[in-house]
Amino acid sequence: MSTAEGDDTVQPTIAVTGATGRLGGRVARLLAERGIAQRLAVRSPDRAPALPDAVAVRCAYDRPDQVRSALDGVGTVLMVSGSETPDRVEQHRTFIDAAADAGVHRLVYISFYGASPDATFTLARDHWATEEHLRASGLVTVVLRDNFYLDFLPELVEADGVIRGPAGTGRVAAVAQDDIAEAAAAVLTDPGAHDGATYSLTGPEALTLEEAAGVIARRTGRPVRFEDQTLDEAYASRAGQAPDWQLDAWVSTYTAIAAGELEGVTGDVPRLTGHPARSLDDLLAARS
Structure with a gap:
């Protein structure tokens, strides 16, 4: 069973951040299945999954005192990128510096495909800035740059069955969260x-959004199509829904696809996990 906050009966050498979220939680469960203490x-420790040989400790990225305490005695840390906020890069830098102060040897960072x-x-620029700070920190690093989440593509479908955005005929080699988690667990093992x-x-x-819409339609049995937008249309249709920086992030999700920056397919998932990467069809078939 998991131990309560502050209980040090378990002394793991691996720490996992973001374990209350979808990706970090998957990694934590995979490590627990392999018998690895963490x-x-x-x-929020009370929201952490209850796992064998796991201890939950309070750790906010912007609280260096909490980070140093949480990571004391830990050799390897999986750092899942923080929530999307205007000061996310600064929070990442604070966490990395505090991890180094705590004596962490190695940091495995979940970054983004093509970060530059x-x-x-x-938001890929935020990841690049984080990587740069990490490289300068003196920590040994492993960087996992994941493409857009495959799990997110069906969520792009609006209530009327349309995916809208300025993606044109660009392609995206989206990756399943389960595959990212398995790759991270392989590295941490x-x-x-x-x-x-x-x-x-x-x-x-690598799929166009029109092709993705076709896969989703076939698997869900309902009409789904892609509607390309101009940049002006994309901003106008999302106006007032979020701050400007977030609108830029939403719209650039599509323009990055249009620019061809997310179309490259690699063999890193099968190389790390030992099995083929999941396709959109695989993902949807597993849900049906």
Whole structure:
């Protein structure tokens, strides 16, 4: 059973952040299934999953005191990127610095495919800034750059059965969250074998959103189609729903696809997990 906050009867050398979320929670469960003790560094320990040989400790990225306490004695940390906020990069830097202060040796970071300072997808620039800070921190690093979540594609379908956005005929090699989690768990199971590596995690194919709509329609049995938008139409249809920085992130999800920045397919998922990456059809078939 999991131990309560502050109970140090379990002394794991691996810490997993974001374990109350979909991705971090998947990784934590996979490690538990493999009998690996872990510390779950989370904002709300009472929401952490109850897992064998796991201890939940309070850890907010913007609280260096909590980070140092949570990671004391831990050698390897999985850092799932924080919630999308205007100060996310600053929170990431605070966490990385505090992890180094705590004596952490290795940090495995969940980044984004094609992260760069001039990426079309605005949040990919945040990931690049985080990677740069991580490289300068002195920590041994492993970077997992995942493409857009395959699980997210069906959620793009609006109530009227239409996916709308300025993606044109661009393609996206979206990757299943289960595959990302399995790749991360593989790295954490034998972390020294991956030191210094950067992996780009993708699905097995690159789809246009029109093709994705066709797969979703076939699997769900309801009409689904893609409607390309101009940039002005994209912003107008989302106006007032979020702050400007978030609107930019939403719209650039599609323009990054249109720019061809997310279409590359890699073999890193099968290389790390030992099985083929899941396709959109695989994902939807498993849900039916």
